[in-house]
Amino acid sequence: MSYPLSILDLSTVLPDQSVAEAVAATVDLARAAEEQGFARIWFAEHHNFPSIASSATSVLIAHVAANTSSIRLGAGGIMLPNHSPLVIAEQFGTLAEIHPGRIDLGLGRAPGTDQRTMMALRREPSAADTFPRDIKELQGYLKGESMIPGVDAYPGKGTDVPLFVLGSSQYGAQLAAALGLGYAFASHFAPQMLEHAARIYRESFEPSEDYPEPHFIAALNVIAADTAEEAQRQFELSQRFRIRQMLGRGRDLTEEEVTQLMHSPAAEQVLSMTKYTAVGTVETVRDYLDRFRERVQADELIITNAAPDLEARHRTLQLLGENVMVRG
Template sequence: MTADVRPVVPPETAPAGVPLSLLDLATVRGDQRIGEALGQSVELAQTAEAQGFTRVWYAEHHNMPGIASSATAVLLAHVAAHTERIRVGSGGVMLPNHSPLVVAEQFGTLAELHPGRVDLGLGRAPGTDQRTLQALRRSPEAADRFPQDVLELQGYLRGESRMPGIDAYPGRGTDVPLWILGSSAFGANLAAQLGLGYAFASHFAPQMLEHAARLYREHFTPTDALDAPHFIAAANVVVADTDEEAQRLWEATRRSRVRMFLGRGRHLTEDELDMLMDSPAGEQVLGMLRHTAVGTPDVVRAWLDDFAARVEADELIVTAAAVDHPARVRTLELLGEHVIRR
C-alpha cells in the first residue's frame, strides 16, 4: 500500500492554498505517561499557532489506551489556556454519548473563557466499541436522535431553547459554531440541510469522500449560521527535510498503525508484524491511510493543493502522522513555512 501521492505541481505554478488546520489525535506512545502525551499536545498546538494554522481539533474516544482525548472539553480548556489566538474545538464530540444540555454548558463555558476561539464539531458514532457503550450508559437508539439533538444543542447555544423553561448556563447566547463530522452521506446531507459546516474524516475513512463533498455542496441550504457551504477534508501528512527521512517516518507510521489495530495489546515481534502487514487485514488497515501526503515540503504542498482542488475543499485539516513527537513538530514547522506562508 502506498500513499495517494499525485503528480507534483511546480511551486511557481501552484495555486494559493486553502486554510490549513490541525487534528491532533493526542496520541500516547507505548508506556508513555498520559500527562507527558498531553504536554506534547499543548506543544503541537503552540507550534500550529505560531505557524499560522487556523484551528486545532481533538476527537472523543473511549477505552483506547493510545488516545488521551476522551475528556475532550477538559483538554480543550487546557490547550486554549496555553495558546492565544488559534481556534480550538472538538473533532468531534460524539453527541449521542451526552445530553445536549451538558454539551452546551461545557462548550458555553469554554466560549465564555475564550471568546471567539471555540468550535464544536459533532459526530454520531460512539467513538469506541460496543462493550464500552454500556459503560457510557449510551442507549442503542441514541444515534437515531442525532439530528434532533443537534437542533436542541443549537437552541441552547443561541439562547433559543427548544425545551420550555430550560436554558444552558453558561452557554446561552454564546452561539458556538457547530460543525457536522462524518464519513458517509448521512452527515453530508444533515450538514447541508441544517446549513452547517461539514468536515469529512478522510484521514481514516477515505471511501466516500468525493461523493459526500458533492452531496454537501449540491444540497446546502444557507442559514443565519452559514450563508455558504464550508467543507473541510482531512488528510494525514508526513513531511521531512529529505525524502529519505519522510519515507522512513512513513514506514514507521504504517507499522505502528497495523500494530495498534491488529496487535490487540499483544507484544508483536517484527516478523509477526511483517506477516500482519502483508495480510488482508493489514491491507485493510493500511487502506485507511489512503489520503496521506508523504515527502519533502514541495511534494507535500503540491499533494495538498491537488487534494483540495479535487474535492473542492474550503479548508484542510491534517494529522501529523509521524510516530515520534519531534518529527510531528517538524512537520508543522515545515507546513507553516512552505504551505501556509508560501
C-alpha cells in the same frame, strides 16, 4: 495556498510514554501550530483506546486553550449520542466564555468505540437515531433559543459556538446541508465516499444565518521531512504504529508480531484507510495538498500529523508553516 490549513490531533500516547507526557507533547505541538499560523486544532472523542488521550475532549481543549493564546480549538468531534445536548452546551459554553472567539464544536453520531464500551458509556444502540434532533436542541441552547421551555444552558446561552457536522458517508453530508452547518469529512481514515459526500453537501446546502455559504473541510494525513527518505521512514513507522493500535487492542504486540501482521488481510484493510496521505519533502506535500483540495473543492483542509516521532511532527509543522501557509 489560498485556503485555511488546520490540525486534527488525537493526543497520541506512544509506547513507553505516559498520558501526562502525551498531553504535554500535545500542548507543545499546539503552540508550534499557533506560531506557524494554522487556523485551528481539533481533538476527537474516542474511548477505550490506550493510545489516545483525548477521550475527555472538553477537558483537553480547556488545557490546550489555557496554554495557547490565539489559535482556534475545538472538537473534531464530540460524539453527541454519548451525551445529553444540555451537558455539551454547558461544557462548550464554558469554554467559549473563558476563551471567546476561539472555540468550535464538531459533532459526530458514531460511538467512537466498540460495542462493549458503548454499554459502559450507558449509550443505547438507538441513540444515533435522534442525532438531528439533538443537534437542533444543542444549537438552541447555544443560541439562547432553547427548544425546552424553562431550560437553558448556564454557561452556554448566547455563546453561539460554531457547529460542524462530522461524517464519513452521505448521511452526514445531507444532514449538514439540510441544517445549514459546516461539514467535515473524515477522509483521513474513511476515504471511500469523500468525493460523493463533498458533491452532495454542496448541491444540497441550505443557507443559514451561521453559514450563508457551505464550508467543507476535508481531512488527510501528512508527513513532511527534509528528505524524501526521512519522510518515507516516518511513514513506515506510522504504519507500524497504526497496525499496533488497531490490531493489538488488549495486548502489546512485539515488533516481530507487527512485522508478521504487516501484509495480512487485516493489516491491508487497516492501511487502506490511509489512502489520502501526503508523504515527502515540503514541495511534494504542498503539491499533494493543492491537488487534493482542488479535486474535492474543499474550503479548508485539516491534517493529522501522522509521524509517530515527536521531533518529526514538529518538523512537519515547521516545514508547512514556512513553505505552505499564507502569511497575512
